[in-house]
Structure formats: structure tokens, C-alpha cells
Amino acid sequence: MAATSTASADGAAAPPRSPLSEWLAVVSVMLGIFTIVTTEILPIGLLTSIGSGFTVSDGMAGLMMAMPGLLAAVSAPLVTAATARIDRRRLLCGFMALLAAANFLAATASDYRLVLISRVMVGITIGGFWSIAAGLAVRLVPPASAARATAVVFSAVPLGSVLGVPAGTLVGDLAGWRTAFLLLGALSVAVLLMLLVLVPPLPPVHTTRLRVLGGTVRRVGIHSALLLTFLAVLAHFGTYTYVTPFLERVTHAGDGLITTLLLLYGAAGIAGNFLGGSRAAEHPRAVLGCAVGLIAGATLALPLLGRWDVGAAALLVLWGVGYGAVPVASQTWFAKAAPDAPEAASVLFTASFQATISIGALLGGAVLDRTSPSTVMLLGGATGILTLLVLRGRRPEGPDGPDTA
Numbered sequence: 001m002a003a004t005s006t007a008s009a010d011g012a013a014a015p016p017r018s019p020l021s022e023w024l025a026v027v028s029v030m031l032g033i034f035t036i037v038t039t040e041i042l043p044i045g046l047l048t049s050i051g052s053g054f055t056v057s058d059g060m061a062g063l064m065m066a067m068p069g070l071l072a073a074v075s076a077p078l079v080t081a082a083t084a085r086i087d088r089r090r091l092l093c094g095f096m097a098l099l100a101a102a103n104f105l106a107a108t109a110s111d112y113r114l115v116l117i118s119r120v121m122v123g124i125t126i127g128g129f130w131s132i133a134a135g136l137a138v139r140l141v142p143p144a145s146a147a148r149a150t151a152v153v154f155s156a157v158p159l160g161s162v163l164g165v166p167a168g169t170l171v172g173d174l175a176g177w178r179t180a181f182l183l184l185g186a187l188s189v190a191v192l193l194m195l196l197v198l199v200p201p202l203p204p205v206h207t208t209r210l211r212v213l214g215g216t217v218r219r220v221g222i223h224s225a226l227l228l229t230f231l232a233v234l235a236h237f238g239t240y241t242y243v244t245p246f247l248e249r250v251t252h253a254g255d256g257l258i259t260t261l262l263l264l265y266g267a268a269g270i271a272g273n274f275l276g277g278s279r280a281a282e283h284p285r286a287v288l289g290c291a292v293g294l295i296a297g298a299t300l301a302l303p304l305l306g307r308w309d310v311g312a313a314a315l316l317v318l319w320g321v322g323y324g325a326v327p328v329a330s331q332t333w334f335a336k337a338a339p340d341a342p343e344a345a346s347v348l349f350t351a352s353f354q355a356t357i358s359i360g361a362l363l364g365g366a367v368l369d370r371t372s373p374s375t376v377m378l379l380g381g382a383t384g385i386l387t388l389l390v391l392r393g394r395r396p397e398g399p400d401g402p403d404t405a
Helices: 019-053 063-082 088-108 112-133 143-154 156-175 177-198 210-217 220-240 243-249 255-280 284-305 309-337 342-370 373-393
Strands: none
Touching: 019 063, 019 088, 019 112, 019 143, 019 156, 019 177, 019 243, 019 255, 063 112, 063 210, 063 342, 088 112, 088 177, 112 342, 143 156, 143 255, 143 309, 156 177, 156 255, 210 220, 210 342, 220 284, 220 309, 220 342, 220 373, 243 255, 243 373, 255 284, 255 309, 284 309, 284 373, 309 342, 342 373
16 A cells, blocks of 8 residues: 555645554544543443432433433534634544543542533534544545545444443443543543544545535435434434343343443444445445344344343344444445535534434433333334334435435
8 A cells, every 4th residue: 555645734745654654543533433432332331330329210320321412413513613624633632632521520420410511521522523533534544445444433333332331331340430431531541642643634625514514414315314324323222221221120130241241242243343334335225224124123032032141142242233334334324425525424424323322312211210121122123123114115316326225
């Protein structure tokens, strides 16, 4: 692979960069998303312990998942538009510093309201960092390697599940949930330093103003991406947010087994990410359909087969493979629907994805507090079936459109 160069802020070409430097920059961005994803979904593994520590119900504790998604959905378009002329590396570093502060605040919170404030900070970080990073791989490596670099960046999503959440849950079990957030704060600082050293200056290429976002959201392909992303993510996070209460009450799993099951889920998610990523560039519709089918099947079967350890483990593996392919398929669909506005497409992807995480966590928590974890799973599975019906009913846009199977 030949060395490439990056344009500087004044339009001059920066010195050529080696392939190693390019890929180290990709890895540092991936680690940034990994830290963000781990911070965002860590409460899933520590939900009951944090809730009991502040004497709040599991549904109320689910606000820790709802708050970041809601703020990310709002901040993604607003922050991106407000910072349209600022170097992207500076923004990535600034958001990572905010994430470190959020984790340290959570680790030292004396009141549940302070934890929620820290989650607001996490949401702003997600909205800003992910909107920029989601489409950044194409600027860090040559065009021939862009698809592989994008898959590497998005591997951070299942990696956050396979490494971040089980490790954080284990730390929480051994040393308390505050220690888990303290270590995440330290990791955020380490990633901040990596971004400063390894990522080259990245002046904005396209100015993403609100009117650009408005024009992008009116495209037919974007309509399909928004609707299907909403339904797919709702089916997943409406249920997965409360997988720990399910494993505790229905499977009757102990802390060690829950950590192991989450590890299996995350490992399957990595496989699903790369399997889906290898096909999503050409067939995002088919990949998304297969992924949602696995999620629906797993969640519908969990109330019956999830009573046993082996059944729960097998279904979580299927679930992990399915969800691992969802982010890359969804992001690809958005990108294909607006190839001339990649950052705007990434902003809309981030906003829709994160808003649905929030809605799913809120609805799932409300159902859990009034019914049971099994009912939550069944409703999530029904939402997955609805997603498949909608996907089947959406007419492909053409041989090269994002809806093409």
C-alpha cells in the first residue's frame, strides 16, 4: 500500500503518511468508539447493583441507558452543524476529554441525579464523536482500504460488548461499580492521548449545516434507513438493556455466569460485525433482514428456552451475531442513500440510532416494572417481526440503490 497524504487546513498537502501510521490512526478512532460504547452500555451489566446502591427500581435505573441516547440524538445534528468549520481531530479529542470527565463524575457520584448528569455528558459525547468518526475511515486510508477500515472502526461496537461490558461487570462484581467507571475514565484519558498523537489534522471537507441535514433527510433512501434503523434498534435495545434482570430472574444465573454469557454474546457480535460488514457494502437490505431475523428469533425463544443455562447461552450467541451486523448494515444504508453528503448521512445515522436506544430503554423499563423480563423479550421479538414485514414491504429503489437486496 502506498503512503497517502492528508490535506491541511490551508489546503496544502501534508507530508505523506505510511500505511502503519494510517492504520494506527484508524485503530485510535476505533478505540475511541470502543470506550464510548463501553461507557454507554456498561450499565446493562451493572444495572441491578447501581440501582440497589441508590435504592431505585430496575426500570428507573434504565434511565442510565435512556439519557445518553436521547442527548446523542439531539446533539448529533446540533453539534455537528455548530462545529462545521473546526478540525475533526480537535473535536474528537474534545469529546474524549468530556467522556473522561463523565466517567469520573459517575465514579464519585453521591446521588443518582449526578449519575444521570454524567450520562447527559456521555450522550453529548456520543452525538459528536460518533457522527464524525462513523464516516472518518475513508479519510484515514486509501480508497481501496476504506471498506476494511470502516469495518475495523465499527468492530468497536461488538468489542464494547465482548470486552468492555463483561470486563466492567467483572470489575463491578469484584471491586464495586464505581471502580468500573473510574477505570473507564482512565481509559478515556489514554485514548485522548492516542488521538492527539496518531490522528493527523482533519480539516472539514464538507460543511454540514442544518440545511444540508434537512435536504438529506428528505431523500427516499434516507426515509427507509430511518424507519428500519428505528425498528431494528428498538427490537434490540428494548430487550438487551434488561438482559441482566432476565438472566437473574428467569435463568437464575449468578454473577459469574452472567459475565460469561455476556462475553459469549459479545464474541458472537464481533463475528456478526465482520460477517455483516463483508456483505453490507453490496447488500445492506439482505444483511439487515438476516440480522433482525436472528434478534427476533432469539428474543422470542428466550422466555421458553432461556430458563436453562445452555438455552440462554445458545440464544445469546444467535442474538449477538444478529446485532453485530446491525450497525454496519444501517450505516452502509445511510451512506449509500446520500453518497454526496457522507458526514450528513453519519449524523442522521447517529441521531436515529441513539434516539432509538433511548426510546427502547424507556419502553423496556416501563414494561419491566409493570410485568416481567419475559414479557419484555416477547415484545422485543414482536418488534423484530414487524421490522421484517416492513423491510419486505419496502420496494427496492433500483439496481444500485441502498434498498437493493
